[in-house]
Amino acid sequence: MTMQRTFSILKPDATERNLTGKINAVFESNGLRIVAQKRIRMSRLQAGAFYGVHKERPFYQELVEYMVSGPVVVQVLEGENAVQKHRDIMGATNPANAAPGTIRKEFAESIERNSVHGSDSLENAETEIRFFFSGTEIVG
Ligand code: CMP
Numbered sequence: 001m002t003m004q005r006t007f008s009i010l011k012p013d014a015t016e017r018n019l020t021g022k023i024n025a026v027f028e029s030n031g032l033r034i035v036a037q038k039r040i041r042m043s044r045l046q047a048g049a050f051y052g053v054h055k056e057r058p059f060y061q062e063l064v065e066y067m068v069s070g071p072v073v074v075q076v077l078e079g080e081n082a083v084q085k086h087r088d089i090m091g092a093t094n095p096a097n098a099a100p101g102t103i104r105k106e107f108a109e110s111i112e113r114n115s116v117h118g119s120d121s122l123e124n125a126e127t128e129i130r131f132f133f134s135g136t137e138i139v140g
Contacts (some may be wrong), residue, residue, distance in 0.1 A: 004082040005035065005138075007118045007128035012070030015039070020073055023116065026103055027077055027096035030089050036076035036129075036138040042068050050131060059112065066112055074132045078140055083125055086118045 008027075010020055024034060042050075047067040054060045077086055091102025095114060098105035108114040119125035129138070 003020050003078065003080060004125070005076055005078045005121060005129060006086045006122075006125040007117075007132070008075040008077050008086060008119075009117035010027075010073035010075070011113070011115055011117060012066065012072060013109055014107065014115045015071045016075060017107075018106055019115070023107065026089060027086070030079075030085065032077040032079040032082060032086060032089075033140075034087055035078045035140045036133050037073060038132075039071050039073045040132075041071055043069050050128070055132040061116055064114065076129050076133060076138050083119055083122050087120065092119050 010023055014020065014023060020039075027034065044064060047064045051060065051063055051067070054063065079085060089103060091098030091104040091108075093104070093114060094111040095104045095108035096111075098108065103116055104114050108116075119128050
């Protein structure tokens, strides 16, 4: 177990339904600390680049349009084993497969409108954090 930082996004379906506080409470009660956070409107360029790894997937264009459709909250979360812990708390990408008690089971509307994004590895967490935050914006 090591102290880690991971990257998180509260997606447009979550901000639209005013769920920011409820989802953050789940992170905090599970030992994740919000060490950086900002509410932004992503540009198409940003969303396209952020999800560039999915460029060849059939859902890519729709995913980009969805991510720019409303405000999102980008976050850096810190804690023991934060990358895996955050993924466990989020649950499976498709809410239909998400375990009871997970954020996606509780709040997500569909595989696209799945309320939260989380980094899938420590390496990607570092890249994704750097994509949205400068060092001085992260206060541990
Ligand atoms: P996220 O964890 O943000 O990473 C990529 C996103 O693509 C994922 O959550 C889903 O919201 C979305 N996604 C993955 N698979 C599909 C799919 N089959 N159809 C639509 N969106 C998808």
